[in-house]
Amino acid sequence: MTTPPYQPYQPGHPQGVSDKSKIVAGILGIVLGSFGVGRFYMGHTKTGVLQLVVTIVTCGIGGIWGFIDGILILVNGGVDGQGRPLRD
Template identity: 45%
Template structure:
């Protein structure tokens, strides 16, 4: 008797799950889950969350949705308001750590005896608005490259 080119020999029932393994930790189709195990296809928690309600996160694991805040980050609001109101003196640049440009703005205002003060004030006003509205780029970080906090 010759065997067909594919499939099991005729007369034997075909097993649709032959050779297939279930996903890791899941029971075979038709098998009951072990006690404490979620049934096959059940909703699994999001990564980073405690696996079951009431269970604490593993040591070193950050809770889901937690965004760490840098305590040394400079305020975006403070930088913007300093730029708008005291921009001609470069105070906002000193606040963020850009002392070179802050000294330049201060010297332009003081040494020109106020002649260049309106131009430097416009410069500070524009930078103040940029600090308030920027989400990326050079106006969203301080001199050390740390993001500004809202």
Template identity: 50%
Template structure:
């Protein structure tokens, strides 16, 4: 069971490198974030995703974002 707090904070602070995606088990998306980190776009998306993770319910977070 992954922590939504950890995923949210990783998304906000290290979203540019896709660390939150690797934490959630989404390796393909994490690599995509790494490839485009020089553009700054993944940082913006990671920040937004971090906020979404923090404000979603625990059940929704686990079912929608965590890869088993």
């Protein structure tokens, strides 16, 4: 049995699957999406802050974005802040 060749880490090329869960990110997005919690969990800080700001500026109506985002994460999956796919 041979071992695979060594492949050094290359920035910009994610390796493996994220330690973040698709189900947890989706549920956080549905329940607390108006505060950007699902995106903060996934490591997308800028998007999380943007969801929070939109919710505040629109007096809560922008919270629909987080709700829909959570559903899309559950259905389609997503990637974490390092570009790795979320685990099931």
